[in-house]
Amino acid sequence: MSLLFSPYTLSSPKGGLTLSNRIVVAPMCQYSADQGLATDWHLAHWTSLLNSGSALVTLEATAISAQGRITPNCLGLWDDATEAALADKLHRARANAPAVAVCIQISHAGRKASSATPWHGGQLLSPEQGGWSTVGPSAIPQLEGEVAPAALSLAQMEEIKQQFVDTALRAKRIGIEAVELHAAHGYLLHQFVSPVSNQRTDAYGGSLENRIRFPLEVFKAVRAVFDGPVGVRVSASDWIDGAWDVAQTTELALQLKAAGCDFIHVSSGGISPKQQIAVGPNYQVPFAKAIRAATGMTTTAVGLITSPQQAEDILQAGDADLIALARALLYKPRWGWEAAAALGGTVPASPQYWRCLPREAASVFGQVKVGQR
DSSP states (O other): OOSTTSOEEEOOTTOOEEESSSEEEOOOOOOOOBTTBOOHHHHHHHHHHHTSSOSEEEEEEEESSSTTOSSTTOOBOSSHHHHHHHHHHHHHHHHTSOOOEEEEEEEOOGGGOSBOOGGGTOOBOOGGGTOOOOEESSSOOSSTTSOOOEEOOHHHHHHHHHHHHHHHHHHHHTTOOEEEEEEOTTSHHHHHHOTTTOOOOSTTSSSHHHHTHHHHHHHHHHHHHOOSOEEEEEESOOSSTTSSOHHHHHHHHHHHHHTTOOEEEEEOOOSOTTOOOOOSTTTTHHHHHHHHHHHOOOEEEESSOOSHHHHHHHHHTTSOSEEEESHHHHHOTTHHHHHHHHHTOOOOOOGGGGGGSOGGGGGGGTOSOOOOO
């Protein structure tokens, strides 16, 4: 049997989650919200992803506060209005798709907040352009010449930790099955662990133990209130000599595991424009392999994984437990169907689509024949 199409259980001390296959939709920012509110774009987007053949759909980086948004158009889940909008669009999408588990990535952008959307340059916005004041572990800007973020006080860190908790509780209330904390790609939790962005002199800066302290505190607080699987997305390397690397990520992962972390989603980069990323197929898989070998954690590999056999080979080699795709699913929204046809698997799909398959791929939906009137 294909490993990609074998079931997998995300074990959790507070309630496991069994997936019908190993395909995960990675979180993909859409920059299409209205003051944090989910829109019809999300309704259409999520309905498509839920019909992709994937067993777990991770919603895009969702801000825990208005200040924590990457852009003015980022999705949020920080108050009753954003909760109602997200719940409405998600529930309607799920009503028009097969039963697929949903995870939400919750995030604070830190010093990378208050930015323009990528198609408008992605640069820091001034107040005149609709921007706002940013915060970070230290008063160090993302780019030279930018206005520096304000270094967070201990009281502000406590407030942010509570915002993560509150957002997780809102996710739980609207029926989302899993939560992923965003500690990658140069956003706030990653900013704390990396010496590039964290030059604090208190208990949250300096040594590795100190730099990982706040992300661990946030994780433990969320773990305490969320019943389903809780995981973390990490950047395993800053791709800068002498900065955050896979050895430090492994230590963080071990401590997360001890605190009840159910999965680790292994990405990389995002902390600095000085990064030198060696991009290519499977370029992040060695990080996932190393972390999985050292920790025994459920590990998700991601990054330029585009073909079914490529995904299968990663699993067969024992380099990861789950395969996450992002842009590949935007380009081929039914990637999971094609993978099932290629590897002899089956996928969940809405009955309205059952008769679309070519005759040789009819078993993908577990259907021998679908009549046509």
